[in-house]
Amino acid sequence: xxxxxxxxxxxxxxxxxxxxxxxxxxxxxxxxxxxxxxxxxxxxxxxxxxxxxxxxxxxxxxxxxxxxxxxxxxxxxxxxxxxxxxxxxxxxxxxxxxxxxxxxxxxxxxxxxxxxxxxxxxxxxxxxxxxxxxxxxxxxxxxxxxxxxxxxxxxxxxxxxxxxxxxxxxxxxxxxxxxxxxxxxxxxxxxxxxxxxxxxxxxxxxxxxxxxxxxxxxxxxxxxxxxxxxxxxxxxxxxxxxxxxxxxxxxxxxxxxxxxxxx
Amino acid sequence: xxxxxxxxxxxxxxxxxxxxxxxxxxxxxxxxxxxxxxxxxxxxxxxxxxxxxxxxxxxxxxxxxxxxxxxxxxxxxxxxxxxxxxxxxxxxxxxxxxxxxxxxxxxxxxxxxxxxxxxxxxxxxxxxxxxxxxxxxxxxxxxxxxxxxxxxxxxxxxxxxxxxxxxxxxxxxxxxxxxxxxxxxxxxxxxxxxxxxxxxxxxxxxxxxxxxxxxxxxxxxxxxxxxxxxxxxxxxxxxxxxxxxxxxxxxxxxxxxxxxxxx
Numbered sequence: 301x302x303x304x305x306x307x308x309x310x311x312x313x314x315x316x317x318x319x320x321x322x323x324x325x326x327x328x329x330x331x332x333x334x335x336x337x338x339x340x341x342x343x344x345x346x347x348x349x350x351x352x353x354x355x356x357x358x359x360x361x362x363x364x365x366x367x368x369x370x371x372x373x374x375x376x377x378x379x380x381x382x383x384x385x386x387x388x389x390x391x392x393x394x395x396x397x398x399x400x401x402x403x404x405x406x407x408x409x410x411x412x413x414x415x416x417x418x419x420x421x422x423x424x425x426x427x428x429x430x431x432x433x434x435x436x437x438x439x440x441x442x443x444x445x446x447x448x449x450x451x452x453x454x455x456x457x458x459x460x461x462x463x464x465x466x467x468x469x470x471x472x473x474x475x476x477x478x479x480x481x482x483x484x485x486x487x488x489x490x491x492x493x494x495x496x497x498x499x500x501x502x503x504x505x506x507x508x509x510x511x512x513x514x515x516x517x518x519x520x521x522x523x524x525x526x527x528x529x530x531x532x533x534x535x536x537x538x539x540x541x542x543x544x545x546x547x548x549x550x551x552x553x554x555x556x557x558x559x560x561x562x563x
Numbered sequence: 564x565x566x567x568x569x570x571x572x573x574x575x576x577x578x579x580x581x582x583x584x585x586x587x588x589x590x591x592x593x594x595x596x597x598x599x600x601x602x603x604x605x606x607x608x609x610x611x612x613x614x615x616x617x618x619x620x621x622x623x624x625x626x627x628x629x630x631x632x633x634x635x636x637x638x639x640x641x642x643x644x645x646x647x648x649x650x651x652x653x654x655x656x657x658x659x660x661x662x663x664x665x666x667x668x669x670x671x672x673x674x675x676x677x678x679x680x681x682x683x684x685x686x687x688x689x690x691x692x693x694x695x696x697x698x699x700x701x702x703x704x705x706x707x708x709x710x711x712x713x714x715x716x717x718x719x720x721x722x723x724x725x726x727x728x729x730x731x732x733x734x735x736x737x738x739x740x741x742x743x744x745x746x747x748x749x750x751x752x753x754x755x756x757x758x759x760x761x762x763x764x765x766x767x768x769x770x771x772x773x774x775x776x777x778x779x780x781x782x783x784x785x786x787x788x789x790x791x792x793x794x795x796x797x798x799x800x801x802x803x804x805x806x807x808x809x810x811x812x813x814x815x816x817x818x819x820x821x822x823x824x825x826x
Binding site: 356358379380383384386387390391393395397398399400401410411414415416459460463 | 723724726727729730731732733734735737741742745746749
């Protein structure tokens with residue numbers, strides 16, 4: 301590996317963030333290399349989603365350094381600078397957030413054409429390729445309201461990819477889905493990671509995190525308790541808290557059942 | 564592709580048919596039958612119809628101008644009320660609060676007496692007719708209503724839609740233009756229709772400041788003819804005319820609503 305491909309694409313150093321009186325992040329250090337798939341796991345309210353939102357400047361921490369693809373995110377003062385960053389960092393939300401007044405195809409091409417000023421024909425072609433990739437080619441002219449949750453989430457992923465991002469953030473993308481459709485979304489993400497897309501996932505799908513991650517990060521109370529390979533975190537950790545959390549979720553069979561669906 | 568259009572409940576269908584019969588059949592029928600029974604009355608009416616029609620064309624003109632002007636200004640004011648900067652927000656808020664609570668007649672009187680009867684433009688004296696002043700009075704009122712409708716519609720869009728646009732690198736104005744406002748159109752159509760009909764009916768107030776419109780024409784006619792039955796029939800004609808002005812607005816809006824619902 302050359303130095304450039306191995307270079308850190310995301311680097312958080314001692315990031316502190318609070319909303320009013322509530323301290324959400326209490327000193328986060330995290331380094332993610334290009335091409336890596338990193339899963340952030342941990343109990344609710346531990347600051348997982350907030351870490352993602354710091355990375356694409358949806359929230360600004362009080363202190364600490366954040367570097368994303370060569371940009372010092374914590375030093376961005378203007379909204380226009382944050383917008384430039386967000387064009388390069390894709391994010392997929394728990395609730396899909398598709399635009400209900402536009403067809404699937406228009407959802408995907410809107411931002412590249414209007415925001416990036418991309419060529420229309422080329423973007424439509426790209427959008428159709430992406431739809432094929434997420435196995436929804438026949439739904440190009442449907443409206444979001446006519447799709448199932450899993451289908452909408454796959455469109456949301458295609459929409460994020462159409463911006464040709466340098467990395468993609470997945471914020472609990474399967475949490476709002478019924479178990480039957482979780483599998484089809486995970487399948488798409490797995491494919492993406494195999495293609496080498498740098499991905500950061502906040503997830504409760506333990507089996508999935510174990511399978512696709514290069515690194516797993518465990519957070520609790522605004523701190524990173526431990527990080528390491530999936531093998532380390534899921535099977536050979538000495539930390540009793542992590543063992544309890546991981547055992548409680550995946551040992552119960554929930555992850556296993558979900559992961560097996562529709563793949 | 565087409566979704567099931569929300570079925571209009573049977574009761575509203577029947578009631579709208581009844582309404583149509585009253586407006587388009589019963590009232591004209593009353594006028595025709597009465598005129599035939601008493602031919603001297605019919606003769607007077609036929610003589611005055613062109614005069615009434617010339618008045619009515621003024622109502623249509625004032626309505627179109629006031630609604631167009633009011634909608635344009637109202638949408639802008641509504642968006643200004645939501646601006647992040649107080650020096651944009653505050654003037655709009657003050658304007659809306661003052662004029663939303665002003666009676667239409669007061670505004671029409673005010674514009675009639677505040678504006679001069681002619682304006683000097685590059686040394687030329689241009690007349691400033693009373694009907695234009697009435698348009699401005701009604702436009703001020705409708706812009707205040709429509710500002711509130713616009714503000715409400717924008718606020719009713721879930722914040723997750725804003726979040727999605729932010730994640731894709733939209734600026735605030737781009738998000739408004741491409742994602743938020745298109746969704747507001749459908750939501751604000753029914754209240755917009757109410758404002759448009761009120762403005763159409765409000766045009767009759769312009770008669771009180773001497774604008775030659777339908778009410779004014781009917782009063783002229785009844786004063787000239789001095790027959791009680793003619794006075795009654797003249798005002799029935801006025802009612803039927805206002806019905807034909809307002810009813811299509813309601814129908815058009817309903818059709819648009821259904822088309823948007825299908826989307």
